[in-house]
Amino acid sequence: MSSNAPWLPSAGAATETAGGGGNGEPSHESQVIVDPNDPRLTSEPLDVAVDKDAYAQPVPLPDRVWRAKLKLEGIKRDNGERVDFEAAQTNKTPILPYYHTGISASIIDPTGAFDGITVYPAFGGRVSTLLRRDKSSTVATVLSKLTRADGKPYVTLGMRLSQQDWIHLLLQALAGEPECGVETQWEWTCAVCTKELTDLRNAGKSDKYPVSIRGMNRFPAQQDKQKRAAGILYDPEMQCQVNKAHAFSRAFPKIVRFLSLAELK
Numbered sequence: 617m618s619s620n621a622p623w624l625p626s627a628g629a630a631t632e633t634a635g636g637g638g639n640g641e642p643s644h645e646s647q648v649i650v651d652p653n654d655p656r657l658t659s660e661p662l663d664v665a666v667d668k669d670a671y672a673q674p675v676p677l678p679d680r681v682w683r684a685k686l687k688l689e690g691i692k693r694d695n696g697e698r699v700d701f702e703a704a705q706t707n708k709t710p711i712l713p714y715y716h717t718g719i720s721a722s723i724i725d726p727t728g729a730f731d732g733i734t735v736y737p738a739f740g741g742r743v744s745t746l747l748r749r750d751k752s753s754t755v756a757t758v759l760s761k762l763t764r765a766d767g768k769p770y771v772t773l774g775m776r777l778s779q780q781d782w783i784h785l786l787l788q789a790l791a792g793e794p795e796c797g798v799e800t801q802w803e804w805t806c807a808v809c810t811k812e813l814t815d816l817r818n819a820g821k822s823d824k825y826p827v828s829i830r831g832m833n834r835f836p837a838q839q840d841k842q843k844r845a846a847g848i849l850y851d852p853e854m855q856c857q858v859n860k861a862h863a864f865s866r867a868f869p870k871i872v873r874f875l876s877l878a879e880l881k
């Protein structure tokens with residue numbers, strides 16, 4: 617299980633390889649005494665790329681289909697406890713119970729540029745056993761894209777399981793961190809609107825969700841010449857359209873579709 621929280625969508629082990637903004641700064645809690653005259657400090661010239669900005673935000677993953685490794689994130693409760701999954705219920709009639717959990721995908725990119733970046737499913741990073749109007753469920757859809765170690769599918773047409781059996785089957789499948797395909801798309805919402813509307817919804821005063829924009833080609837053209845030259849054609853920063861005082865928020869890549877390895881070819 618990764619320590620990356622679902623609400624930190626771009627946090628990944630390899631953000632440093634994705635164009636700067638590295639998170640590999642040493643911990644200040646370290647107790648190790650380092651010799652200030654270590655020859656690695658005093659004698660070896662550093663190969664610093666002085667034209668790069670160490671404070672630049674990493675470039676979001678471009679919209680496309682990737683091979684990825686699926687992982688269970690589970691759910692972090694308010695008291696800090698982490699559980700593999702939990703029961704919840706719909707907030708509108710008909711009130712229906714279901715199980716849900718958080719999952720993530722770690723991108724496999726042989727070029728190295730985006731390798732190891734963690735992405736989360738759209739709509740909150742959760743998958744659930746709740747039946748949608750077309751009788752699909754996000755848990756069953758993810759499972760249908762995975763195969764067991766012996767090559768057999770987890771899901772067969774017409775199979776009937778309780779919600780508990782579905783969530784247990786998902787946990788069983790994710791235990792091996794299986795590979796599959798994921799299609800990612802930039803998703804933007806105003807951070808301030810999101811916070812305000814979440815507070816109102818939690819207080820039962822509104823059922824509104826913030827305006828969201830999906831797809832990198834709906835973002836402003838990248839003005840930075842260096843970034844354009846590197847193939848980064850869009851700028852993930854966009855201003856709030858509802859209230860200019862909310863200023864700019866940033867798009868994050870989200871999983872909008874799961875694919876089997878066979879569909880990836």
Ligand SMILES: [Zn+2]
Pocket residue numbers: 806807808809810856857858859862
């Ligand atoms: Zn806003």
